[in-house]
Amino acid sequence: QVQLVQSGAEVKKPGSSVKVSCKASGGPLNSYGISWVRQAPGQGLEWVGGILPVFDRINYAQKLQGRVTITAAEPTSTVYMEMSSLTSEDTAVYYCVEDSSGFYKAWGQGTPVTVSS
Amino acid sequence: EIVMTQSPDTLSVSPGERATLSCRASRSVSTNLAWYQQKPGQAPRVLIYGASTRATGIPARFSGSGSGTDFTLTISSLQSEDFAIYYCQQYNNRPGYTFGQGTKLEIK
Numbered sequence: 001q002v003q004l005v006q007s008g009a010e011v012k013k014p015g016s017s018v019k020v021s022c023k024a025s026g027g028p029l030n031s032y033g034i035s036w037v038r039q040a041p042g043q044g045l046e047w048v049g050g051i052l053p054v055f056d057r058i059n060y061a062q063k064l065q066g067r068v069t070i071t072a073a074e075p076t077s078t079v080y081m082e083m084s085s086l087t088s089e090d091t092a093v094y095y096c097v098e099d100s101s102g103f104y105k106a107w108g109q110g111t112p113v114t115v116s117s
Numbered sequence: 118e119i120v121m122t123q124s125p126d127t128l129s130v131s132p133g134e135r136a137t138l139s140c141r142a143s144r145s146v147s148t149n150l151a152w153y154q155q156k157p158g159q160a161p162r163v164l165i166y167g168a169s170t171r172a173t174g175i176p177a178r179f180s181g182s183g184s185g186t187d188f189t190l191t192i193s194s195l196q197s198e199d200f201a202i203y204y205c206q207q208y209n210n211r212p213g214y215t216f217g218q219g220t221k222l223e224i225k
Contacts, residue, residue, distance in 0.1 A: 044216055
């Protein structure tokens, strides 16, 4: 069973960047995929992007393409999600999820990101 | 992009009664459909995958059905801990799986 532990809450200024980490345990990182899902306050769930290390494949939501970068550091079993040019619309809780089968069996605890001047 | 539409937005049901939640896809997703439950301040957890398979540890009162474009989540006898928001998600085509907007299940 994969367990995911995320970095802590962030407060950022508009136009800046944020980098959130997700440390996985329960198996080597190249044996499963990790995606990022976000949830704006009072809203639903939105897929941000994902990485499948075994296939060396990374995909991003079209609306976020160019602003999001997902990377993986296999020695530390950590996946990072970096988002640039932040606006208030990026204020959300960001979750990393285990994404090997399409549905999400394991979720991180969530990282609140607040974008405010 | 496949659009997932859930109905109703809010469902009011008394404890002990049955709840039926619906999810419709804009085009066929076969049985690549999952249901999640989310309680306030918590991450979602998967209840059902493959349209009808209960995830590990999920009580038998939760059941899923459907294929193609129309899906249903049924909770046979509502317990107090079942009042939450429920989301469906299609995972038929990588990348970019999509979620429904959610159904809030509240106590009547």
